Amino acid sequence: MSVRDDVADRIPGGDAGLIVVVLLALYAVYILVGVGLGYSVRGQLNTIAVLTFYIGVFAMLALALNLHWGYTGLFNIGIVGFMAVGIYVMALVSKPLYGSGGAAQVGGLGLPLVVGIVAGMVAAALLGALVALPALRLRADYLAIVTIAMSEIVRFSFLSGELQQFQLFGERVGFGGGSGLILDFTNPLEAFFAFFGLWDAYLGFVDAFTVIIPNNPKPVVDGLVYGAVLLGFVAAFFWLLKRTGESPFGRVLKAIREDEDVANSLGKNTNRFKIKAFMLGCALMGLVGILWLMTSGAVTPNFFRPRITFFVWIALIIGGAGSNTGSVLGGAVFAALLYQGPRYLKNLIDTVIPNADAPSSFGPAVAPLVSNFDPAPLFFYTIDSVRQLQLVIMGLVLIWLMHNRPEGMLGHRKETAAGIPLTASRARGTASTDGGDAGGEVDE
């Protein structure tokens, strides 16, 4: 533990430096493996783009969850429901009107993407308030039950035929039901650059990449740039939540986590604070839902199964609840090693040992081991099933963490809940210089 702290202390730039170093290390591992695999430049850049994407979304989700759980002690296991509401409401608002051509079965309200994004976040926040109002009055665990039920209700609502298509403000809109919803609005990246009047400049920038990637570099560059935009959002989340935590507001949240009765008896209306914090976190989760899916072309309700919620929890536990820096690191490590890692490892092994055909089921995989001590088929079978094994690996990591480091990578570090640094020396200086008159009357 202390060794790790020493390493963290020696990195220049403090927490930001620590995050950059961890990210660079993860990228270095991926690039090295990519070189081993003999990937082309295009393949390498693609890998990095995908990795950055997942690091971005998981870091943001972990940050939002940290506000709920790490700061306020709100047990939210309905994260995915807020994400779903975010992207679906955004699609409803921003999809083009029905009948303007295209393959979509239903239209939207045809409003700009920014309006849609804000609407999605507001909807997620309102859903959060709706869920929290009854549950916050009860004991903490009930919030967990209510939120996970809510996330499933949301998923089934979007699956239902009733909401497949309906009329809103005279327009034919809907959520597409089980067959999904085509997200046929402007390419978000294009909208983003056009907003700053930089779209043509961006296209020129993409053309410059033909030097490295001769044919059609755009998808690859798009992916990389979108990843960079996501990292920008991570930085914005971090900034916002750090400010939230380092304030009197954050101090009350921490007090609620520690002992709600005490906060109450000191005159803090804890329910108001809890609902505000919960709504802010939910809005951010809705935003992540939007950022995750708005470039994917289509969205189906079954994407929003509870497993994503638990992935975010694992990310937060790895990083350390209560620490914003830890949340980002947890999101990055989870995305790189547990979420993308096993698939990448499978590719690596497939390249190193080519032409190995894995048995199609467990029986043929074990039979050779029993009959003539040949472990190879079982090994290949295991590698081939790595996607399924991913969850087993996550479970093992979680158990190991709970036993050996329950506070995660940085959870043991306490972030000061005040707008100013609370150090003894500095405060003593001011207190003795100009606090004399106030201190005099009470001094013994």
Next chain:
Amino acid sequence: MSDTDATNAEAESEPSGAAGGTGAPTTEEPSTRLDLGSGGPDVSEQYPLQVDGLRKTFGGITAVDDASFQVERGTLTGLIGPNGAGKSTTFNLITGMLTPDAGTVTFDGEDITGQRPHAIANKGLVRTFQIARELRDMTVLENLMLAPKAQRGEALWRSVTPGFRDDVVEQEEELLERVWNVLEFFDIDHIAEEYAGNLSGGQRKLLEMARALLTDPDMLLLDEPFAGVNPSLEKRLLEHVHELREQGYTFLLVEHDMDLIMENCERVIVLHQGQVLTEGSPAEIQANEEVIEAYLGGNV
């Protein structure tokens, strides 16, 4: 000022001491006692806290049964009684942690019965807990910075919006200075950066009283503040309490240590089986047969 008040109180309460707290005064001053519920300005000026006919049952057990008493401004009033007399329940009823089944609580002339704890605390009636409830994973400084009322930065938008945050930071600096003064007053400035969970039992009691004080209360309800505190620290804590009382704070104190109550309180209220058995000056209480019986279990 407090001296004359105290003598007044004794003079007034002397005859009503035998009333048995059932709200049926047998004295020559029935009008004063009956008026308390309505809380006229004069009465609430002299008695900031008035409890009238308070009742609370848990299942079949009546924890507080028609308790009525008042606490005089600027006094240190003791609330005593054997185990299970309903002292802590009474505290919880007064501060809104529990809602009474019947009766009223009046603070500064305002009926606060059944109001939420934070609302009551914001009116200036602040409590501490029997078992010190420090916020473990927060430093002593953070614990204390939490307490002051109406902090600008408690509004989320102001804390995060650039420009407005400068106001918050400015107020934080003022608060920090106040906190340091209180830390020095209680002689715990050397543990300012310590996590509250690492403090000793006595230090936690000090922290809790300091925290309650920082809310700028008019009246403090202290639930066994000296339990588990070593004698020298107890002496210091008492000095602080007396000093604060002289500054105009009102205290209601639950305590088991009879000697401590008798030596330090101006007035004592005795609870027994959820009812006010008697009230009066320490000397009267010590001479009261009923009280001795209640403590020695004479009614068994």
